[in-house]
Amino acid sequence: MPSDDWHNILPPMLQEAGLVASSISDIAPLTGGVSSDIIRFRTDDGRQFCAKRALSKLKVAEDWTVPLERNSYEVAWLRRANSIIPGAAPQVIADSAEFGTVILEFLPPEQFDNWKSLMLAGDADPDIAATVGATLGHLHAATSNDPEVAETFATDSLFDALRLDPYLRFTATVHLDLSEKILAVLAQTAATQTALVHGDFSPKNILIRKSDNQPVILDAECAWYGDPAFDAAFCLNHFLLKAAHIPQLEPAFLTSAIHFYDAWIACFPPQQQAMVTRHVLQLLPCLLLARIDGKSPAEYLTTTQRTLVRSAARELISQDHRTLAQLISDFAQLVQNK
Numbered sequence: 001m002p003s004d005d006w007h008n009i010l011p012p013m014l015q016e017a018g019l020v021a022s023s024i025s026d027i028a029p030l031t032g033g034v035s036s037d038i039i040r041f042r043t044d045d046g047r048q049f050c051a052k053r054a055l056s057k058l059k060v061a062e063d064w065t066v067p068l069e070r071n072s073y074e075v076a077w078l079r080r081a082n083s084i085i086p087g088a089a090p091q092v093i094a095d096s097a098e099f100g101t102v103i104l105e106f107l108p109p110e111q112f113d114n115w116k117s118l119m120l121a122g123d124a125d126p127d128i129a130a131t132v133g134a135t136l137g138h139l140h141a142a143t144s145n146d147p148e149v150a151e152t153f154a155t156d157s158l159f160d161a162l163r164l165d166p167y168l169r170f171t172a173t174v175h176l177d178l179s180e181k182i183l184a185v186l187a188q189t190a191a192t193q194t195a196l197v198h199g200d201f202s203p204k205n206i207l208i209r210k211s212d213n214q215p216v217i218l219d220a221e222c223a224w225y226g227d228p229a230f231d232a233a234f235c236l237n238h239f240l241l242k243a244a245h246i247p248q249l250e251p252a253f254l255t256s257a258i259h260f261y262d263a264w265i266a267c268f269p270p271q272q273q274a275m276v277t278r279h280v281l282q283l284l285p286c287l288l289l290a291r292i293d294g295k296s297p298a299e300y301l302t303t304t305q306r307t308l309v310r311s312a313a314r315e316l317i318s319q320d321h322r323t324l325a326q327l328i329s330d331f332a333q334l335v336q337n338k
Helices: 003-016 070-084 115-120 127-143 147-152 156-174 175-193 226-246 246-265 270-293 303-317 324-337
Strands: 026-027 038-043 048-054 092-096 101-105 113-116 196-197 206-209 215-217 224-226
Touching: 003 026, 003 048, 003 092, 003 101, 048 175, 048 206, 048 246, 070 092, 070 101, 070 147, 092 113, 092 246, 101 147, 113 115, 115 127, 115 206, 127 196, 127 215, 127 226, 127 246, 147 224, 156 175, 156 224, 156 270, 175 270, 175 303, 196 226, 215 224, 226 246, 226 270, 226 303, 246 324, 270 303, 270 324
Parallel strands: none
Antiparallel strands: 026 038, 038 048, 048 101, 092 101, 113 206, 196 224, 206 215
């Protein structure tokens, strides 16, 4: 968005929220997303905030357009998450459905690390993984089978446009021999509606507070009342991708994946754990393949690494796994043996 537009939009939003700000300055773009314009700015009294405006066409190579109303669901998810776990998400300062814009508290890099950046720098801390997994699990548990939350986040068509279509349906068109299995997983995911799903639970959208290693979750544009296994599989996918990308740290990343999963699944009642786990094991290899040949490929993998992950993911989709440990072990062997 041009600077002049920010100057016109943000001061009235701040004033409507009860914050006096006759002008804004020091506008700086923030990186990391493909679906929004994001900036940091200062008000005339020196305070810093973050502003985010949803884009109708995402910044990826493939043609990918999505509705702008996702902004209102993101705001609702952030507020809901903070009501369950205070500090689990940035505080919403102001929002405007008219402009598709939200103003959030600014989380300074001196106090927070981006989890994806930590991982790519070689940090595979299993304790952080477990803390993130437990946070996600508590959010899922607190919204489980809640009719009010289900009504608020009845975003099936939006979730399809943002996640099911670009990740699963599109990948099925690239790998026609696996299409039936991938589309069956898609249908199962779409039909499972039991908890509030973030939808983009990726390390790039998670900040780790330096003082206590607690996570702060960002970018909830894909919020949906649906299958909690999607969030877990979406995040677990990144441990496998990082293991392929940094082979010398493969055992550490795969161990962290188990720590994440164990902390997350422990939040579910024992009678639900088997079904939720089964969904994770079916989703994970499909999402792994989608990060190679879907509309949002993992940008940091080399051509050789992409080939390795593609081959491994195809094998894993064709197999049945009873446990995450078994799937991860098979992934490690497939990548190492190529």
